[in-house]
Amino acid sequence: MIILQALVNGIVSGTLLAVPAIGFTAMFAVLRFPNFSVSGVATLGAFAGYLAYGAGLQMAGSLAAAFAVAGIAGLAFDKVAHLPLIKQGALPAAIASIATGLILENVVRLGFGNEPRGYDRPIARDVFIGDIRVSPQQVETMGLALLLMLLVFTALAFTRIGKAMRASADNPELAALKGIRPERIAMLASFVGMGLVGVGGMLLGLDSSIDPLTGTRILLSLFAAAVLGGLGSVPGAVLGAFLIGMAEELSVLVVGSQYRAAVGFVAILLVLTLRPRGLLGERAY
Amino acid sequence: MTTIRIGRRAALAAGVAALASPAVVRAQADPIKLATLTPLTGAGGPYGPVMAKAAASVVEEVNKAGGVLGRRVVLVSEDDQTNPEAAVRAARKLIDVDKVSAIMGTWASSVTTAVAPLCWESKTFLCTVSGADSITLLPHQGFLIRTQPNSxxxxxxxxxxxxxxxxxxxxxxxxxxxxxxxxxxxxxxxxxxxxxxxxxxxxxxxxxxxxxxxxxxxxxxxxxxxxxxxxxxxxxxxxxxxxxxxxxxxxxxxxxxxxxxxxxxxxxxxxxxxxxxxxxxAEGSSAFEKAKAASGSANPDPYTCQVYDHINLVLMAMANGKAATGEAIKENIRKATVSGGKIVDNAVDGIKEIMAGGKVDYAGASGPCDFDEKGDILDCxxxxxxxxxxxxxxxxxx
CATH class of the missing domain: 3.40.50.2300 (Response regulator)
Structure with a gap:
């Protein structure tokens, strides 16, 4: 029974992890470098949402604020710091993104201090479905995450701009020949990708607390989820997030919670050794 | 003609007196130097200034009552900046230039760990409020006590x-x-x-x-x-x-x-x-009330109370040891809390009792102030x- 409970817990945390993982992998698909500043951007999004929620905005409004602030910050850093370096290869841009992530983290620290903060949401007792314990709030948060994912998939599948993004990710040259402007697609990928990362930071903070290290805490799991599913694959990121979420919770029962970080590393190691393209390959959608 | 016969014993006594008296005279003129090394700035900044103030008030009281061993006490206050490097520079100055016998009040464990070797090598006594278990495991040869309970x-x-x-x-x-x-x-x-x-x-x-x-x-x-x-x-x-x-x-x-x-x-x-x-x-104890007055704070924090105890213990140890050296403090620090002795809550009363030939049992503002052989507090x-x-x-x- 405790295994089943751990799996349910894993699905909940996997759903929350999926949102920023989609953002991360979507950016990789278009921009072709792993943008590690997601740690700082997720923190920024969490604090933007916190301020908006504290100012009286409802959940949807706060999520929109987290999305917008994180998206704009991500876009600005891509323009100023990451993309100018991409011509030298993915590595310099990736290293620059580690630096910008640190800058963002410390900007948040400068503004808000190190103290953890919590969203002023009522904390409810869990409800039991059979023997399985479920938190009503986490179900709500999970619902929000699923709704967002649905929106992203719908946008990618059915809108012109979504199709253009997928085309650009699949083959930039061919897409450019078809009249799709790669810079605009890159900007859009930065904005939407980082927006999702910001929303993910807020969703993760809703039930726990937020501080300048909120994003750094999820960086490894997020990266592992994207690699496991296949870097650049949006459905892969979702699958990877669920698998990592469940593996992390199950690992608590087997090896103890202190080795949680090892789950992410082992997943990355196994994928890179056995199936470097990830479970679903690189297909953007 | 009168012959003055001087026996061997008398000659020896006179010689010793002649040799010793300038030292005694000099000692009476020279003040005893002690130091606080607290974090006046940095992470410990909220605590250090009050700690130093509490120690200075105790010294002032003792000087008003005639000092220790007939000598005035001078307290030098330095800032460790909650930083081991700054603390080592400050400790070097206290040991080499001021020639203090004891340093009191080091707060951060990293600071105490850095300063402790300088102290035991120069036979300067160190009293700390740092909590890390490793501190009392250092080879400090007895030149260290800590009033903060270990884990x-x-x-x-x-x-x-x-x-x-x-x-x-x-x-x-x-x-x-x-x-x-x-x-x-x-x-x-x-x-x-x-x-x-x-x-x-x-x-x-x-x-x-x-x-x-x-x-x-x-x-x-x-x-x-x-x-x-x-x-x-x-x-x-x-x-x-x-x-x-x-x-x-x-x-x-x-x-x-x-x-x-x-x-x-x-x-x-x-x-x-x-x-x-x-x-x-030890809220409610008479020493805690004295620490309140000494620090000028209605609710002194644990570190301030501990430094209040440090300075009282060191002063009574010197009185017990009849010397103002770090070595004498090391040998006598535990004699300030002898069970069965007269219970005192400040150095003025303690020194008076010791000079009258009595024993004292100091009941401190932070607790009983009994130490094990490693320098750890036994209870608080x-x-x-x-x-x-x-x-x-x-x-x-x-």
Whole structure:
């Protein structure tokens, strides 16, 4: 029974992890470098949402604020710091993104201090479905995450701009020949990708607390989820997030919670050794 | 003609007197130099200035009453900047230039660890308020005492408190820290003696949820859970314990379960009834009242009370040793708390009693001030609070 409970817990945390993982992998698909500043951007999004929620905005409004602030910050850093370096290869841009992530983290620290903060949401007792314990709030948060994912998939599948993004990710040259402007697609990928990362930071903070290290805490799991599913694959990121979420919770029962970080590393190691393209390959959608 | 016959003994006595007297005369003229090395700036900045002030007030009182060994006491105050490098520079100046016999009040463990070797090598006595267990394990040759309880004393008291709550099954949830294993070991010793079983779990303090960890803990049906983390992870843990419907008692250290945590959780029923504990000054004791006056603070913090004790102990040790050297302080620091001696709460009374040939038992502002051979304090007061309707209410100081 405790295994089943751990799996349910894993699905909940996997759903929350999926949102920023989609953002991360979507950016990789278009921009072709792993943008590690997601740690700082997720923190920024969490604090933007916190301020908006504290100012009286409802959940949807706060999520929109987290999305917008994180998206704009991500876009600005891509323009100023990451993309100018991409011509030298993915590595310099990736290293620059580690630096910008640190800058963002410390900007948040400068503004808000190190103290953890919590969203002023009522904390409810869990409800039991059979023997399985479920938190009503986490179900709500999970619902929000699923709704967002649905929106992203719908946008990618059915809108012109979504199709253009997928085309650009699949083959930039061919897409450019078809009249799709790669810079605009890159900007859009930065904005939407980082927006999702910001929303993910807020969703993760809703039930726990937020501080300048909120994003750094999820960086490894997020990266592992994207690699496991296949870097650049949006459905892969979702699958990877669920698998990592469940593996992390199950690992608590087997090896103890202190080795949680090892789950992410082992997943990355196994994928890179056995199936470097990830479970679903690189297909953007 | 009169012959003056001088015996060998008389000649020897005269010679010794002749040699010794200039030193005595010089000693009477020279003041005794002591120092505080507290964090006036940096992370410890809120504490250091008050600590230094408390020590200076004690010295002033002692000087008014005639000093120690007939000599005036001069207290030099330096800033360690809560930084080991700055502290080493300051300590070098205190030892080499000011030639102090004792340095008191080092706060950060990193500072004390850096300064301690300079002290024992120059035979300067060091009194510290740092908490790291490793400090008293340094090869300090007896030139160091610490008034802050080490983790062994703190966890032992926690175990005793758990037993006093009537626990039969205790569970500890703790992140990986330098004292995680020692916490388990001590509780595994203390709790079974009181008929309480103990199980534990190490969690990752970077996780955003502890649902599975809480499930694991609750499987053992504990009646008391020790939440032994830091504030950010303890917030998440307490929320998850509440969500899981845990009805037993929860307790944790006051440095993590504090008003900030309560504010952040934002919902009083989540933290209702949670116990906290912390080392405490001996509130209500006469020495604590004196430390209040000396520091000019209505509610002096534990470190200020400890420095108040440092300076009193050092001054009485010098009186007991009839010398103002670090070596004399080392040899006599434990003689200021002789059981059966006259109970005193300040150095002025203590020195008077010692000079009259009596023994003293100093009852300090931070506690009894008895030290083991490593320099660790043997006992001190702890403060236990319980959160009621979002406010900390005192359960006891014991």
């Amino acid at each position: 062994k004393l703190q966890v032992t008291r926690v175990g005793e408190f758990i037993l006093s709550l009537g626990a039969k099954k205790a569970f500890t949830m703790i992140p990986q820290t330098p004292f995680t294993q020692s916490t388990f070991d001590i509780l595994n010793q203390v709790l079974p003696k009181g008929g309480c079983t103990h199980q534990s779990l190490i969690y990752d303090d970077k996780k955003t949820t502890y649902r599975t960890e809480v499930d694991q803990a609750l499987r053992t049906s504990p009646d008391v859970i020790l939440a032994n983390g830091y504030t950010p992870d303890t917030v998440v843990l307490l929320k998850d314990l509440y969500r899981a419907g845990f009805k037993g008692k929860v307790l944790g250290f006051a440095y993590s379960i504090n008003q900030k945590l309560v504010d952040q959780v934002g919902q009083p029923e989540v933290v209702e009834g949670v116990y906290t504990f912390a080392p405490s000054p 007061k702890f403060r236990y609070d319980q959160i009621k309707a979002g406010k900390f209410t005192l359960v006891k100081i014991a």
